[in-house]
Amino acid sequence: MDNKDLVFLPIRCAKTKNEFYLRYDRAYDGVWNLTRAEKTLPSDVSVAKNLSSVTLDIRGARLGPQYKCPDCGSISYVRCGQCQKLTCYDGSGKFTCAYCGNSGEVSGYIDTLEGEATSGQ
Numbered sequence: 001m002d003n004k005d006l007v008f009l010p011i012r013c014a015k016t017k018n019e020f021y022l023r024y025d026r027a028y029d030g031v032w033n034l035t036r037a038e039k040t041l042p043s044d045v046s047v048a049k050n051l052s053s054v055t056l057d058i059r060g061a062r063l064g065p066q067y068k069c070p071d072c073g074s075i076s077y078v079r080c081g082q083c084q085k086l087t088c089y090d091g092s093g094k095f096t097c098a099y100c101g102n103s104g105e106v107s108g109y110i111d112t113l114e115g116e117a118t119s120g121q
C-alpha cells in the first residue's frame with residue numbers, strides 16, 4: 001500500500017473545537033475505510049486541506065470499529081453547508097460548525113457526503 005491509498009481530512013470536534021484528522025485507507029477492493037482518528041499527522045503523508053479538491057468518494061465507505069472522535073467519542077461527522085469543512089456529529093439532529101459557527105439541522109449523513117463541494121441544503 002502506498003500513500004495514495006491513504007487520505008487524511010481535517011475535522012474539528014463540535015464540543016472542544018480541537019482539530020484532528022480522519023484517516024481513510026483504501027482497501028484492496030477499492031472501498032475507502034474510515035479507520036481511525038489521528039491527533040497528529042505522520043510526516044510523510046499528503047493532507048487534503050480543501051475538501052473540494054479531494055476525489056474521495058465515500059458513499060460506499062466503511063466505518064472502522066476503531067474510529068471515534070478523540071475528544072467526545074462521536075462516531076459520525078457532518079459537513080458544513082457554508083464553509084464545507086467537517087465537524088464531528090453526535091447524532092442529535094442539529095449541529096454547529098466548529099470552523100465558522102454556522103448552525104442548523106443536519107440534512108444528510110455520512111453516506112451522502114462526497115469529496116466534492118455541493119450545496120446540499
Ligand SMILES: [Zn+2]
Nearest residue numbers: 013069072088
Ligand atoms: Zn467530537
Ligand SMILES: [Zn+2]
Nearest residue numbers: 080083097100
Ligand atoms: Zn462552517
